[in-house]
Amino acid sequence: MKNIIGKSWRDSASLIVLTKRNSELLSRGEDRGGVNYDILLQTRTRSATFANSVVFPGGVTESEDGSPRWLELLKAFGYTKKDLETFHRPDSVINPIFQNNPIQRHFQLRITAIRETFEELGLLICSRKRKEQRTGLWADIIQDIDVKNWQSRVANNPADWITLCEEHQCYPDIWSLHFWSNWLTPLTLPKRFDTAFFVTALENKPKSIGSSSEVVAVEWLSPAEVIHSGKELQPPQLYELNRLAHVKDIEELVKFAREKSGHDTDLIYPVFVKAKDGMFSVLPGDELYPSSVDYNNDNIINYKNKTVLELREASKIIHRVEIVKGKYQLVIQNYKPKHHINMEDMTYPI
Template sequence: MAGRFWKEAASLIIVGRAANSGLQKCSQRQTDYNLLFLKRSQKSKFMPSAFVFPGGVIENSDFSQEWLEVFEKCGYSPKDLQRDFGTNGPRPELYTNKPIKSILPEIGFRISAIRETFEECGLLLASHQQGPSLSHQDRREWQKAVHEDSVKFLKLFQEFGGCPAIWELHEWSNWLTPTKMSSRRFDTAFFIAFMDAIPELIHDDMEISEIQISSLSNILKQWNSGDLWLPPPQLYEISRLLQFTQFDKVKHFAQERGKKGLERILPVRFNTSNGVISVLPGDDLYPETPDLYGEEDIQSVDASMEELQQNAQCLHRMEIKGFHHCRIFMNITPRNSHVMPVNFMDLFQTTKL
């Protein structure tokens, strides 16, 4: 049903070692790594001015069979790619509805995430390159060209050699925009990648207006104080990463967890007497058959969020009282060997963040 009700997209969580990684010991939640955030243009039709991870809508060119020739020149046959990216874990629906004459969706979505990252901030994740790297001016020109025509991303590698660094991307999550939240909805595959250092970047001045490389605690403090806005999927994924303080440990976890599969997360919203609950799979309130297409009205409950929580045994929800007030609760085992999110609002109250 993609295309009629939503578009498919790919997003990339970039994790980089912090330059002062050995010095951040002022708090139990300080990390020795940073994340890359991009501020969407205030003119954007979807989530204007939000701070998000790089990413965007997939293109047909991301799934072109011409990519097989690019990988062949780097020493990878179609059988090699099937071996490296095939999995017996759960596959999300956005992987299963691709045309037969296309490359593996596990590869196409990775290419899309790498392409969008390059378009938006100039970060090119490439491997197996034999010649000199692109000059600053060449990179800027190719960034603009790819933004105007996604096919140029394929041409970039055909001309300069190498291939997208798809092996560096690990499956992390899959979010579908809730119904009746926006006129635009996206079914997005989130990947995660790791770098020893995030280089100086250049945003595109069209979709993106600002770049921020920030620790988890710093970005959350800015969000809590109202200095910036983080959409719910970003808040949730940041809260999961709060379980890790060390770059090497979160990298090892992501590499292993990425082999366990993905399942779509569709938040189902309930209006309560004092805010909105975004209910996630496994919660007592989560419907057995959620409304995928917005055919039903958002349900209103004559009770407070606190009252609903007291009466629940299985919790997996986000309680939202405003753009800068969100609490996350989960007391069930995460699916696909993932980690529980941390309720960071409690950390603000105990000054541990």
């Protein structure tokens, strides 16, 4: 399956960065959906991929992200190849994006996620601590560098990413990143990405973020704040924000993410269904989801004699995004995800 996916989709990584909510802001009693954390979000420029959308930082992987030079750098801080093995559980089914060499792929895509976050936002999730000094839930960040200079250099030449770490005696904090989900862009869209989403958390919000030319705005918001903001969001962001909102405490969320990181999870590939009065996409686990997906064809399913509501009422297990008269809503009923948060039954406008 990975070979089929590889022909049309570019491998990429996206990073969901959490941070503790300021205690003063929490004390105001604002309606934030009950969570005590914020998520780092950026608004892309008109010329960027996913123009004008609010997205998590991330981008396409580069061959340099998997360079053997990284292992040499990590050795200087006490890490070995055996430490990389913690990224993948041997008894777990391998997600498509990690197939062929799961440990190397986990390693490379984490490097990508951290590099892209730095290129886009100037946030350098790196550490100078030796392996034996690393404890706790929180990622380290480095702030004593010339951010603008290095952002430009790394954007122009991905090989300078490791040069940055060598010169500043630090390494990408890959063990603070936890695998969260794997999304595959529908074949019907012109730009297609096979994306690994990771979660990481900062104990304290950085003093400043140095965004790039691809970013017009940077915000720290709770899941509820961004969902209800009216901002333009891509389906993976909408879905993941709704999923994150079900865990209210940041420490509980990070512990969950760390525990599930080594497990496989369903590849989320939306399959479109045409109904009498509209269209919707079914997600893995939905009763209408194909038992076998052909990644070389559009897989559109036709039910032109039934309405969207009729198809919903006839289904026992529902995991879909309905689109009727231009309005979207996430509908879940009797769906239990594999190794992930149970969002319970819901019909939620998005």
